Amino acid sequence: MRCRFAVIAAFAVAGLLGLPATAQAPSRFDSADEARAALDAARQQQRNARARSERLEREAASSRETSAKARADAAALAARVQQAEASIAAAEARLTLTDRERRLLDRRLSARRAPLVRLTGALQSMSRRPLALSALQSGSLRDLVYTRAVLDSTIPVIRNRTAALRGDLDRAKSLQAEARQAVADRRDSEAALIQRRKQLTALAESERLKARRAAGGADREAQRALVLAEQAIDLDQLIGRLEVAGSLRTRLAALPGPLPRPADPPMARVSSAPSPRPSATEPPTQYQLPVAGKIAAGFGEAAASGQRQAGIVLSARPRALIVAPGAGRIAFAGPYRGFGRIVIVEHANGWISLVTGLGTLDVDVGQNVGAGSPLGLAPAAPGEVTLELRQDGEPVNPLDHLR
Template identity: 60%
Template sequence: MIRVTALALIILLLAAIGLPGLAMPGSQAVGQYPDAAEAREALEAARQQQRNARARAERLERQSRQSEKTAETALGNAALLAARVQQSEAAITAAEAELAIVSAQRSTLDRQLARKREPLMRLTAALQTMSRRPLALAALQPGSLEDVVHTRAALSAAMPVVRKRTEALRGDLSRARALEDQRASSLRNLRSAEEDLKERRSDLIALAQRERIRSQQASGGASREAERALVLSEEARDLDAFVGQLEQAGSIRSRLAALPGPVLRPSSGGDASAPAKAPVPSPTPSATAPPNRYILPVAGTVVAGFGEASVAGSRTSGIALASRPGAQVVSPGEGRVAFAGPYRGFGQIIIVEHDNGWTSLVTGLGDVSVAVGQTVTAGSPLGSAAASRPEVTLELRKNGDPVNPLDHLR
């Protein structure tokens, strides 16, 4: 009877502690999140960015269907693809955060299971030794029959306790299997988002290249303007002076564009003394209004706010965003590209002129996909973030004075 009871206990314990453990391939926690709390914050932020990008893409899709102008359609399609790229990037970030959370939970559960398994394994070893002992040998030893009775009573009392403990252990292992299923789902979402990103980014690169060529062909003076901007960038003593010079040039260009065209000579049959009627200018909502729609240029985390003290002691004139390596960078608002290219100490930068004296400066890009003179809208692709330790900065200026861009997001 002792042997039967011991064997039953052994089978029960082996069934519990012999179930698959947690050391599954790829179950290590994602390294970029130090703890689960930070991973949850990143997950919530990524999901919000994913929702924002999806909403922007759907709005651009509706506008593209309603637009009858070819140029507006091309501009909207580029912004639409850029929004889809940012949506895929946010989906990847969300999947990575989910994996980090699951990995942290699995690691904690693994440690708990290790502590619970150790005493059960010792008990299993003792019961295995007892089950191998011949019953005849036990009967020949002095006091063996009395020991048999006591052992049987002890095993009968221990059986409910063992069952209860192994039941809890089996529950933990079921939770481990559920976590593994959740991890597999997150991995599938990650792979799917990566495939979408690869396809969308390829389409966007091709479309942006075509749009840049088309814009250069449509604007004959763009190359000369780009050369002048390059000369100014080399002559300016610092970035602030460079932006100021570009703003001044843009103001002059806007005033020239606003001048009325030549007055047509009256026809021979008309009254030569009658004054020609000047065209009535269309009213504008405000001569100082900021861009109608203004967004962040890249999906990421704000690591430096407007007006914060830098390491050198000066105050920042914009905000800095930490993003994914090679993340899609878009135009924060509608306008015209005044400069696109490298600038000493700032990597690749882009300066966008908006209406009413507003200017946006985007720095820290790894590469640019627009050219000087090109028209952009809020969400148009500008390029991508750096491949290593990316940090994209955004400055918004009104007539040369820095303002907080976060106050104008809409």
């Protein structure tokens, strides 16, 4: 009975050594450590996006101002889109780790295949031979007793080895189940992403139309921004000229309106001019990265050209959603030579954000956006998105101001 038990276990192992993969994992990662780091980062991005969407949904529900509610709704939906994108990234990392572990297990089981098959054949031959015939074979009874003793001492070793192999096979089946679940999660996240992108596109287009109707001079401002882009030598000069225009616009908006004529001019007193308020220097209260992705280059690092990075560079997934890093006003939105489509956001207190590397744009010049409002999508091919934050024209590290 013990011999037949070993035979059955050995045959089970021999039949299940090569388990097929449920799905091929993406080859975006060079090592298991990189895949694990990507998985941890994607899960953190999921949690952050979920927290942002829940907070923005509460703000939208409690807001009484129509425009503020619309911006909060758009930012909340954008956060849900980024949550779905992070879910896809997490599923891909899980699938990569599962596939790597399964391949290692397959190689380990394949190394045990040859000796196990030979042992299975020998035990199978002995199990088919009746004990009575063994007594008739050539040799003494002592040889027969010796053979039985060897088998009695071998069977526990076989049982231990087959137990370890059964554990490996159980792990292989578990890996298959994990891979199937990762594929299902990725499929569900992709379906949710498609649905949320449709909703976001419709909402963003509605906000653009409202902004165009509300700002009669938006077209003229957009034309001036394009002219400045044509005349500017580089991005620094473009940002500087936009800062001058924005500063002038802010000062004009702060001027007091015409005073009503008093009913009795002789009795009217001349009021003293209001004392100017000191200029605030606080950065945006809520500031975030425009896209979920790995930081490819940090602030101040040397670029290929030898110049220092004035911002940070993020590796973006194809068609990833890009959002406004902070609340403000769109000062420029359009293509700029060598940088793809770019967006410049004017924040309060002399702060400006520059986002480059967009594939599509969902905002217009003059439009007010909230932190997390959609700006557009990354290109269809994997690329890089750059974020620069400037205070009065001077670049600062955006990572120091994340909220």
